[in-house]
Amino acid sequence: xDSSGIAxxxxxxxxxxxxxxxxxxxxxxxxxxxxxxxxxxKDRRLIGLGIGLNQQEAVYFRIMPEPSLYPNMTxxxxxxxxxxxxxxxxxxxxxxxxxxxxxYNQHPIGVGGWHPTDSSIPGRYTIPPLLxxxxxxxxxxxxxxxxxxLPSLELANMTSRYVGMEIQRISDILPQRHTMLDLPWGVVxxxxxxxxxxxxxxxxxxxxxxxxxxxxxxxxxxxxWDSGFDPSEPLTHWVSEGILDCYQVGIKLVPLLLKMTxxxxxxxxxxxxxxxxxxxxxxxxxxxxxxxxxxxxxxxQQVGYTLASRGNFLPFTxxxxxxxxxxxxxxxxxxPLASVILEHRGLSKLKGTYLAPYNPHIELTKPYWAHHRxxxxxxxxxxxxxxxxxxxxxxxxxxxxxxxxxxxxxDTGVWAWADYDQIEMRIxxxxxxxxxxMAAYERGEDIHWLTQxxxxxNSDRADESTRLRSKxxxxxxxxxxxxxxxxxxxKLPISTCSEYRTIWLATYPGVDEWQLETIADGWNQGWTETxxxxxxxxxxxDIAKPDHIEKCAVNYPxxxxxxxxLARALLLCDSLSIDIALPVxxxxxxxxxxxxxxxxxxxxRLRTPFTQHxxxxxx
DNA sequence: CACCATGGCGCG
DNA sequence: AAAGCGCGCCATGGTG
Numbered sequence: 001x002d003s004s005g006i007a008x009x010x011x012x013x014x015x016x017x018x019x020x021x022x023x024x025x026x027x028x029x030x031x032x033x034x035x036x037x038x039x040x041x042k043d044r045r046l047i048g049l050g051i052g053l054n055q056q057e058a059v060y061f062r063i064m065p066e067p068s069l070y071p072n073m074t075x076x077x078x079x080x081x082x083x084x085x086x087x088x089x090x091x092x093x094x095x096x097x098x099x100x101x102x103x104y105n106q107h108p109i110g111v112g113g114w115h116p117t118d119s120s121i122p123g124r125y126t127i128p129p130l131l132x133x134x135x136x137x138x139x140x141x142x143x144x145x146x147x148x149x150l151p152s153l154e155l156a157n158m159t160s161r162y163v164g165m166e167i168q169r170i171s172d173i174l175p176q177r178h179t180m181l182d183l184p185w186g187v188v189x190x191x192x193x194x195x196x197x198x199x200x201x202x203x204x205x206x207x208x209x210x211x212x213x214x215x216x217x218x219x220x221x222x223x224x225w226d227s228g229f230d231p232s233e234p235l236t237h238w239v240s241e242g243i244l245d246c247y248q249v250g251i252k253l254v255p256l257l258l259k260m261t262x263x264x265x266x267x268x269x270x271x272x273x274x275x276x277x278x279x280x281x282x283x284x285x286x287x288x289x290x291x292x293x294x295x296x297x298x299x300x301q302q303v304g305y306t307l308a309s310r311g312n313f314l315p316f317t318x319x320x321x322x323x324x325x326x327x328x329x330x331x332x333x334x335x336p337l338a339s340v341i342l343e344h345r346g347l348s349k350l351k352g353t354y355l356a357p358y359n360p361h362i363e364l365t366k367p368y369w370a371h372h373r374x375x376x377x378x379x380x381x382x383x384x385x386x387x388x389x390x391x392x393x394x395x396x397x398x399x400x401x402x403x404x405x406x407x408x409x410x411d412t413g414v415w416a417w418a419d420y421d422q423i424e425m426r427i428x429x430x431x432x433x434x435x436x437x438m439a440a441y442e443r444g445e446d447i448h449w450l451t452q453x454x455x456x457x458n459s460d461r462a463d464e465s466t467r468l469r470s471k472x473x474x475x476x477x478x479x480x481x482x483x484x485x486x487x488x489x490x491k492l493p494i495s496t497c498s499e500y501r502t503i504w505l506a507t508y509p510g511v512d513e514w515q516l517e518t519i520a521d522g523w524n525q526g527w528t529e530t531x532x533x534x535x536x537x538x539x540x541x542d543i544a545k546p547d548h549i550e551k552c553a554v555n556y557p558x559x560x561x562x563x564x565x566l567a568r569a570l571l572l573c574d575s576l577s578i579d580i581a582l583p584v585x586x587x588x589x590x591x592x593x594x595x596x597x598x599x600x601x602x603x604x605r606l607r608t609p610f611t612q613h614x615x616x617x618x619x
Numbered sequence: 620c621a622c623c624a625t626g627g628c629g630c631g
Numbered sequence: 632a633a634a635g636c637g638c639g640c641c642a643t644g645g646t647g
């Protein structure tokens with residue numbers, strides 16, 4: 001059925017296309033799976049969409065180069081289903097969001113009366129009703145795997161292990177330096193069809209329907225001796241109530257993440273322009289100096305060579321391929337050229353990373369710079385693989401320097417934001433049940449002052465540098481830093497740090513004990529748990545060193561719990577119609593004169609106080 | 620030209 | 632020899 005752009009995989013024979021369409025129209029497909037194909041992973045233009053009707057049958061609808069003759073059938077199938085299973089559907093949903101936005105922009109009267117610019121408050125966007133309804137009946141096999149801490153989340157690996165089915169990977173069908181558009185559409189369709197079947201089968205294998213309930217359960221799989229059999233993985237998987245709860249939170253997050261992607265952040269165009277001009281002007285001074293010296297300050301290689309030939313001592317980098325020229329090293333040098341280079345670095349980072357993408361007068365160098373430049377800043381969200389924390393990509397908005405945040409403009413005229421106060425230390429107190437730390441937080445005492453008194457008994461509370469060192473100690477010890485690292489951060493001798501490290505661990509013996517136990521758990525299980533009972537997979541020995549794995553073992557429960565709390569906070573805010581513009585790990589930025597609810601402090605087992613701010617500018 | 624590794628640095 | 636975790640993104644420099 002080449003010309004019509006529709007493909008079927010399954011046991012049935014349809015003499016003509018009309019028979020297939022009749023079949024699709026007549027039958028009810030209750031639990032379907034869905035997968036999109038894009039040009040490449042990076043170029044997320046939609047080229048086709050597959051639907052797994054059940055565990056044996058799937059259909060594919062082409063979008064590019066020519067759309068199929070039956071686009072409405074695609075939406076109909078999605079609409080009539082009760083459950084839609086995806087595999088890492090945040091990605092697919094993002095693709096669909098962009099596709100639908102584009103589609104509606106070209107068709108002034110959108111399907112269902114919806115249009116992206118159709119909103120009473122400027123900048124207050126909603127996601128297309130189609131995506132909204134998909135989100136309400138979404139299941140996600142990748143998220144299931146992540147919450148359980150399964151060893152691999154890749155669709156091909158999971159299907160091979162758990163349902164004994166081998167499917168193609170993109171690299172199997174796509175030669176290097178090619179895109180899906182270079183392949184005959186039938187090849188793409190075929191891959192998509194099998195992916196859909198795989199997702200559907202995985203959903204059932206993992207007891208899909210039980211994931212929307214609250215009763216714990218087990219699912220099992222058989223050894224796949226032909227491939228994918230991992231003797232270290234148990235054949236029985238217990239899904240606890242905690243895992244279920246976290247999974248459901250993850251699913252509910254999907255439409256919210258889409259909404260944030262669709263809304264973006266407003267910009268003050270004149271501020272962007274002004275900053276850009278100022279920074280460019282200053283930059284010129286420094287690059288002139290470097291040009292006269294005959295090197296490019298943006299090249300670490302040239303910087304290293306130039307500084308070394310001027311008689312400076314520079315250590316090698318970790319790989320020993322170049323000389324080390326990072327900030328820490330250059331600060332130690334007395335050569336004035338070193339400060340010139342540092343100034344240049346700071347300014348060019350600012351210009352290239354944080355200003356150029358938002359300045360409409362600058363030539364596009366990255367495709368994702370294109371969206372409404374100078375008017376709004378857009379980004380996309382995903383969950384990180386180890387701890388599930390959110391990350392923002394395609395112009396990340398989660399790493400904007402403090403001092404430049406004034407370029408972002410609230411649509412309502414005022415930003416409101418809430419910061420959790422020392423959330424990771426509080427989580428540490430809770431998971432470790434360390435009596436000293438818990439008592440300090442319960443009484444509302446200052447934990448850094450407590451540390452300071454133990455490490456520097458005669459110090460003054462008002463002494464900022466000692467206080468900063470106490471903070472640094474607490475922060476670094478969250479991850480069981482070695483004396484060497486502590487020394488680097490506090491600029492104290494290693495021997496002193498080693499001594500203080502011992503005192504710190506003795507002050508908080510519960511933390512010491514918990515960290516040792518957690519490391520042991522990590523080795524035994526291959527994962528460690530957040531406060532909510534969610535598992536975080538640890539890196540395996542073939543890709544990470546033992547030491548690193550142990551650091552991860554104590555780090556993930558804390559970072560992961562931080563995400564668990566933030567995710568619930570976001571959902572609570574959203575349910576109260578707070579217009580969330582951007583989450584940043586322990587902070588929520590909202591648009592409008594918002595009063596953040598105090599319930600946000602009681603989402604974990606220990607109170608997590610927050611402070612809130614408002615203003616014309618963020619920060 | 621597309622793609623990758625490297626060094627460096629922004630955020631939490 | 633290596634000595635705190637997670638992430639994204641920039642420019643350079645090298646490859647096929």
